[in-house]
Amino acid sequence: MFLPVTPEEVRAHGWRALDVILVTGDSYVDSPYVGVAVIGKFLLASGYRVGIIPQPDLAGGADITRLGEPELFWGVTGGCIDSLVANRTAAGKRRRSDDFTAGGINNRRPDRAVIAYTNLIRRYFPKTKPIVLGGIEASLRRIAHYDFWSDQVRRSILFDAKADYLVYGMGENTVRDLADLLRAGRRVTDLKGICYAAGEKKDGFLAIPSWEEAATSPEAFTRMFLTFYRNQDTLTARGLAQRHGGRWLIHNPPAAPLTQKEMDEVYDLDFARDAHPCHRRAGAVRALETIRFSIPTHRGCYGECNFCAIAVHEGRTVSSRSEASIIREGSLIASRPDFKGYIHDIGGPTANMYGFECRKKLARGVCPDRRCMYPKICANLQPDHGPQRALLRKLAALPGVKKGIVASGIRYDLLLADGKQGLPYLRDVVNRHVSGQLKVAPEHAVERVLRCMGKPGIAPFLSFRDHFYRLTAQAGKQQFLSCYFIAAHPGCTQDDMEGLRRFTRREFHAPADQVQIFTPTPGTISTLMYCTERNPFSGRRIFVEKTASGRERQKQILVEKKIPFRYAEKNNQATVTEGKTMGKDKDVKKETKKKPSKTLKEKKEAKRQKRAG
Ligand code: SF4
Known part of the structure; x- marks a missing residue:
């Protein structure tokens, strides 16, 4: 309705x-x-x-x-x-x-x-x-x-x-x-x-630098943003007040996230999963192709990548729906006459955060001075992919469901940190929940840039890749990783993009095809870096590519020749199995054309065999 x-x-x-x-x-x-x-x-x-x-x-x-x-x-x-x-x-x-x-x-x-x-x-x-x-x-x-x-x-x-x-x-x-x-x-x-706006600051609220100060001083803007960012937890945040000319913006503390029961009630509402008929003459809404038969399982994210605004919009606390509510929604979808058997996504902001949270966070709020996943996974988080494995199994077993796909991004460092259920979860995903390609977002490969992004180093990604292709080979399937990268992030130079380019060719023998130029959207630490050209935590200056041509150039270094490619993996060795070689790309030319030179002994043996007929 x-x-x-x-x-x-x-x-x-x-x-x-x-x-x-x-x-x-x-x-x-x-x-x-x-x-x-x-x-x-x-x-x-x-x-x-x-x-x-x-x-x-x-x-x-x-x-x-x-x-x-x-x-x-x-x-x-x-x-x-x-x-x-x-x-x-x-x-x-x-x-x-x-x-x-x-x-x-x-x-x-x-x-x-x-x-x-x-x-x-x-x-x-x-x-x-x-x-x-x-x-x-x-x-x-x-x-x-x-x-x-x-x-x-x-x-x-x-x-x-x-x-x-x-x-x-x-x-x-x-x-x-x-x-x-x-x-x-x-x-x-x-x-x-x-x-809301008020004539006076509210008693007990924290005054953050005014709009006028933030607009004219990078230091004031940094102080303002970090105070705002650190006051988003529903258990610990203080109310904030910011002067705008003669008036005050009053920012009340955030509301508590929905309880599981409340989440279930929201998702049990009767959604038509369609565009209103008034739009029919104009044509289809393309977003429906992906969301019509997808199921949101949770909200929030504690990944806190610096370029992402989820921490200040949905919060750092993950709230999950009950398994029963998600299964109900799956059954409802499967009973629709236009359902073809494929649930297009089962996930949330990060697919594998469903069903577990840090107990300390739930009781006393997020830590103000450290992150849950950076620079490494906090010992208190105790990731457990068991609930998501059970959920995926049950959804896939519903009558009418041929496949339940995990299309939301997977945090591979979180998966690897779960010594018990992490790899079995990946095996389940590889065997039953990938539609040809699995999306992952290493975002970059140069450690200095990854630090600016608040992302883990590249080693966990390579380990994940090896596990993915090993399990894929064991399953006898042809499926691939689709890797997302960002160009022109604050702190990233053209040399860094060259380094990333070498990385993609070395590790995948092919160019990257999913590359976005960083867009400084409001509400992120990366946007703060872009604006102030400083690392907000150390205060050190950082390089920021701000010209349109320089930003585009960074992207082009990585994509230069957009040619379809696919990978296969045998014994953890990535090889190109399909797609053209890179005409003018010297690195790839070397790797694809150069044959290993024969030793003198091998040459003599070859001649002997030729003479022998
Ligand atoms: S204890 Fe660790 S997992 Fe829990 S909120 Fe603090 S940093 Fe995050």
């Missing part, structure tokens, strides 16, 4: 008005992977009347006024992806396609969608109910932040959008509590997980 998008659909629900209207930068896809659908369905299940306006036209009022005015609040999101990431490439060019827009053409989502939609609402409803921002764009831009596209430190998006509240992180409970308080006419400013 879909939430209503037209007045007729509102009436069909038996409603005369709506409590909440959600506005989104995506087409309306009713899926557990789409935040606006999850929030809408959750509010509906909590007794609220909710409607959705997807991708309203900014040129007039027809779309935004279609459902009237809500009785409680407007909820505004840019969609599943920050609108500037969705609309622009790492080189700043406009993208032509959009996976979350029906028809796939990128012509519906404005840049800075959250600000554009809030302005649109205010234009047609000047004195309206509160406007509440949510979703990843608002969440990662909730305090002063570096904006790559304008190359400046911008204010909190709350001020630029002139909204009333901002809900950050995983917001189900916060949004429901907000609705309850607004309905009861009570104060909402003590609610965890929200930001």
Whole structure:
């Protein structure tokens, strides 16, 4: 069942008005992977009347006024992806396609969608109910932040959008509590997980450097970001306050992650797993190809790669659904007439973090001064892939399921740290849960760059690769690793990319094909490095490639000739088995053309045999 998008659909629900209207930068896809659908369905299940306006036209009022005015609040999101990431490439060019827009053409989502939609609402409803921002764009831009596209430190998006509240992180409970308080006419400013503007700093809250200081001083920006970053744990975080001119941004501590029971309730909601029929004429929503028959098993990530914003959006604590809830969802998917037998992904931000967490973290919060997986796996984490093995086995055994694929990335260092279940888990994945290629993300091979990324050294990756190909050979299969790399990360030079290039040719006898140029998105330590050109922990200067041509060049060093390739592994020795050799690539030329020279003895023997006929 879909939430209503037209007045007729509102009436069909038996409603005369709506409590909440959600506005989104995506087409309306009713899926557990789409935040606006999850929030809408959750509010509906909590007794609220909710409607959705997807991708309203900014040129007039027809779309935004279609459902009237809500009785409680407007909820505004840019969609599943920050609108500037969705609309622009790492080189700043406009993208032509959009996976979350029906028809796939990128012509519906404005840049800075959250600000554009809030302005649109205010234009047609000047004195309206509160406007509440949510979703990843608002969440990662909730305090002063570096904006790559304008190359400046911008204010909190709350001020630029002139909204009333901002809900950050995983917001189900916060949004429901907000609705309850607004309905009861009570104060909402003590609610965890929200930001709002105030004339004064809140008592007991920590003052972080102001927006003006952060915008003009790299040291102040670094202090601001690190204090913000270290105050995201639900058990230990303090409230923060940041001055913006004559006003304060009040950042309440984060809301607790959902309990397992609450997670199960959310994912048990009735999702249509389809785009709303109003989009049918425009065409298909491409994202559905991957999410329609996929199952999210958990949220959060303690991997803390420096370029990733999950720590400040979903949090460092992993919350897992119960096995029973996931199996229920698997059965539901398998019973659909359009299901062809393949669950396209069973995973989360990192596939193999399902079902275990550090006990100390759950009881007393994350450690403020160390990381769970870097520079090595913390002894308290005690990874256990047993629950995920059991889950995968049961999902694969469901009637109608031919294969349950693990398409989310696997942290190989975590897998190798589980001495009991790690390799059996990999064997299960290799034997039953890979669709030709398994995605892994070493990201780089040069140790100095990996340190800037907060990633483990390259040795665990090579060990994982060897295990993967050994198990693949044992299974008698032809399947491959698909490796993801990043070019132009802060600290990475052209020489480092040459080093990575040599690594990929030495270890895989082929070029890399999955290479992204680093994009400094808000809310990450790598973006802080990009902006300040310093290592935030040591204060030392680092090289940052900022020119568009230099960034592109770094990528080209690695991909230069994009030729399909495949690997095979015999006795842990990678060899090219298919694909053309690299015409102009000297390194590969040497390796593919050069035959081992014969010894004098071998030459004499060859001559003797020739004479002998
Ligand atoms: S004890 Fe280790 S695993 Fe637990 S929160 Fe601290 S660093 Fe992470």
